[in-house]
Amino acid sequence: MKNSLRIGVVGAGAMGADHIDRINNRTAGAHISAIIEPDAARAAQAAENAPGAQLFSNIEEAIAAEAVDAVLIAVPGPFHEPVLVPALEAGLPILCEKPLTPDSESALRIVELEQKLDRPHIQVGFMRRFDPEYNNLRQLIESGEAGELLMLRGIHRNPTVGENYQESMLITDSVVHEFDVIPWLAGSPVVAVEVKYPKTNSLAHSGLREPILVIMELENGVLVDVEMNVNVQFGYQVATEAVFEKGLARIGQPSGMQRWRDGEFLINEHRDFTTRFATAYDRQIQSWVNAVHEGTLVAGPNAFDGYLVALSCEAGVKALDGGVIPVEAAPRPEFYAKNFHGILVEKA
Template identity: 55%
Template sequence: MSIPSTGNLRVAVVGAGMMGADHVSRITQRISGAEVVAVVDPDVARVAAAAELAPGAETFASFEEALAATRLDAVIIATPGFLHEPVILPALEAGLAILSEKPLSDTVESSLRIIEAEQRLDRPHIQVGFMRRFDAGYLELRELVASGAHGALLALHCAHRNPSTPPNFSESALITDSVIHEIDVVPFVVGEPIVSIEVKKPRRNSLAPDGLRDPQFVLLETASGVLAIVEINVNVQFGYQVTTDAVFESGVASIGRPQGIEVAAAGSTGQGITPSFKERFGAAYDVEVQRWVDAAHAGTIDGPSAWDGYLASVVADAGVVAQASGEKVPVQYALDKPAFYEVSPASSVLAGA
């Protein structure tokens, strides 16, 4: 990859919805060493609005058009998961640095095709957008677990709450689009893989859209028996909240609680709740993208690899089965980690973890 004389990575952002537009704005305003030169989306109004956030960026209806018409070094993929593979495969063929929002893809089979294609190259090119690995709270919690300062980790209580869901949000998407974050970050924090998954469904929230059984509780069990209990609750109305309580042998640690000003007035006290993922994880996204850009300049990745994306897809697939059956489902990985994805001594502790 030959970086232009400006020193900036030439980036195409594919998908101009909320996440894609946020990345366009982020790279233009807060990231060094990169510039958005193309925005891709078939929606004419949406792609035009996102491109306005990056003066000089061209707009295209398809990634193939952008590849043919524009000199690119890298691509950020912010489309729905089922549309990731059709962008990732030609991007790999073109030798581009790739940051794919979660999930890597929507099926295990697709994820396998992606990692097989990537291994035809000389090194990993794909980083998956599990941004919680870059959040200060999760990093501190991971270090605390590894230190053994409070004895062994016994369990995690995780809450993943959204104010509402977009139209046509399916029940399986609770696992594949939302709990997928916990599916990735739990092994990252605990330091071992998930071996089983179970889903329990309490009384349904009447505020949820018709046909959506919400909330649900997802039980993730790791290799040593650590149990992560995940409350996925996506029509809770009050705002966006992601918290984790870690239960150790001799203590409890918590992350994600409000840290802003507490106001007492009119006979009550309260603190603000972040309205969306942008406020809760904005700093983590900034760190993630900056490190991806820096790594791309160095010819590597600095975060979750396509292998991590594959592992998450296997657990999510088992989770959808558990969701439908009500039974505990073992997680069975089809292959061992290829040497291609092993962490080199010079890599960040995040890379390929």
């Protein structure tokens, strides 16, 4: 493919396989040139959807073979740093699925390493910034049309989770998204986190106290509460309500066909994130590919944003045990001064 960006996907699990399909079938200007996966059987299965892709067991082999122009990291968070370091040292553009790394200390190491380059090379995969409804809400907040933003209310509900879902994952696997998108919407960082426990859902497995209410204080005075509920049974729901001086705005409401029958009103709800954020994932990848072609390399949350989210998650996990936990971040370097607005520029 002429002028097609050669992307190497690191990790051929569910998320990696989904991105392979997306890039090869729904993304202009790019194709999968390499699959980096130590599990040979998993790599071979993923390669069935990536004709011509070379297989490698680690990122260093792919770099040495000059098989990639850019890298998409889709392995679990604890394995991100060992992939990010050689990719940065090779000067490759990177899209790294969330989190950047599992903790603020390692995230800061990546931030410091990246600043040895001429510009940011890492985009973190917080795809909600590319969701059309989130874009519309941010534009409304920035416009001032409804007056000042006073409060934000978030809803993050899953139908159910498995026995391996631990209480800290309420923060690190779920509210992690709110820790990115809420400051982005409001234009202000998180400065404190608190967690409140309502009555525990009897359907939660033993040892999991949920739902929880996460309260965030933003630097600009906006107060945020997020209901995190992982056994709600009816479906997958992510929604936000913004309270302004002159009205309200809501996003994430069920849409589609409405039916009335037998004295009931019915409308379908999402079952998981793959449908709720399908458009956001597609826009995220296309925007990143566009940015690499244009030389800006990053079209979304950068590594410093990933570091800020890691700090908020650490505060959130501490807050599970009670108290208001401050979030104290290093100053944003000039290297990361530009903030992306999350609006896709389409390219054929």
